[in-house]
Amino acid sequence: GNSVTQMEGPVTLSEEAFLTINCTYTATGYPSLFWYVQYPGEGLQLLLKATKADDKGSNKGFEATYRKETTSFHLEKGSVQVSDSAVYFCALSGSIIQGAQKLVFGQGTRLTINP
Amino acid sequence: EAQVTQNPRYLITVTGKKLTVTCSQNMNHEYMSWYRQDPGLGLRQIYYSMNVEVTDKGDVPEGYKVSRKEKRNFPLILESPSPNQTSLYFCASSPGEKLFFGSGTQLSVL
Numbered sequence: 001g002n003s004v005t006q007m008e009g010p011v012t013l014s015e016e017a018f019l020t021i022n023c024t025y026t027a028t029g030y031p032s033l034f035w036y037v038q039y040p041g042e043g044l045q046l047l048l049k050a051t052k053a054d055d056k057g058s059n060k061g062f063e064a065t066y067r068k069e070t071t072s073f074h075l076e077k078g079s080v081q082v083s084d085s086a087v088y089f090c091a092l093s094g095s096i097i098q099g100a101q102k103l104v105f106g107q108g109t110r111l112t113i114n115p
Numbered sequence: 116e117a118q119v120t121q122n123p124r125y126l127i128t129v130t131g132k133k134l135t136v137t138c139s140q141n142m143n144h145e146y147m148s149w150y151r152q153d154p155g156l157g158l159r160q161i162y163y164s165m166n167v168e169v170t171d172k173g174d175v176p177e178g179y180k181v182s183r184k185e186k187r188n189f190p191l192i193l194e195s196p197s198p199n200q201t202s203l204y205f206c207a208s209s210p211g212e213k214l215f216f217g218s219g220t221q222l223s224v225l
Contacts, residue, residue, distance in 0.1 A: 032212055043119070043205055043216030044158075089157060093212055103214065105150075107157040 002027040006090050006106035013080055014114050021075040021109050023064075023090035031092040033057075033066050033073040038087040038108070047075075047088070082113045117142045121206050121217035128196055129225050136191045136220050138206030146209045147189040148173070149181065151202040152219075158205065164189055196224040 007022040025031065032051045036044040048057030053068035062077045073090060090106040119140045128134055140147065148163035150173075160173030164183040178200055180192040189208075193200060201224050207214040 034212075036214075041218070043207075043218050044214070045216065046213050049212070103160075103212075105158040107155055108152075 002031065002092055002094060002102070002104045004090050004092055004104055004106035006088075006109050008107075008109070009087075010110040010112060012112045012114065015082055016079045017113075019075070019077040019080045019084075019111070021088055021090075021111070023073045023075065023106060025071050025073065025090075025092050027071075027092055027094070029094060031094060033064070034091040034093070034103075035062070035064055035073070035075050036089040036091060036105075038089065040086070044089060080111075080113050082115050085111060085113045087111070117215070119206055119208055119215050119217040121204075121220050123220060124218065125221050127223045127225065130197055131195050134193050134196060134222075136193075136204060136206075136222070138189045138191065138217060139187050140189075140206075140208040140215070141187065142208060142210070142215065143186065144208035144210050144215070145186070147183070148207050148209075148214070149179070149189070149191050150205045150207065151175065152205060153202050161191070161204075196222075198224050200224050 003026045005024050034049045035047040037047045038044045048059040050057040050066035056065045064073050064075045087108045087110050089108045094102040122137045145166045149161040150158040152158050159175045161179050162181040164170045170181050204220045206217040
């Protein structure tokens, strides 16, 4: 079945550092890929997505590229801020047709940014 | 404001005492779902609903019930809670692929 593996946290960085959170997936067919972010005390919210190979999703300075050859969707940001401290979840859906029905989440990576 | 509302935010109960966590969305979404979040395990789907009166099991449905009598509401019912159901629960709704989450319910079963 479909699965998502994220790098283990927690990750602690200083402000303005470069961020990479690794995500790899196993899936059949043509999944869509997502990054969700969970700020303290809140529910998850969609950060970015990509629906086909070589697509790049971007939002709030974060980027991730759908790499079919390496089955990866790594999250990157060039200069992190304290306000980026949160838990980040990589996720995939079986297909656009299936939508949210079969969304599979990784285990989450806690990110802390120190001033 | 478009939102998914869960209640209560925090709940402490004892083993075997039936409880209901409510979930309501005001976006007219057909799809709704319940997840539990546990450390190191990410989010796991409990039940989902494609529309009114249409529900199906997710990955961890044991010990839970749901109902979907109206489009906006999707309550989660624990008939006889046990300590292994202590967790952070999220309700979500979706118009397609993107999920909109509630703020969560932290449940402790003693």
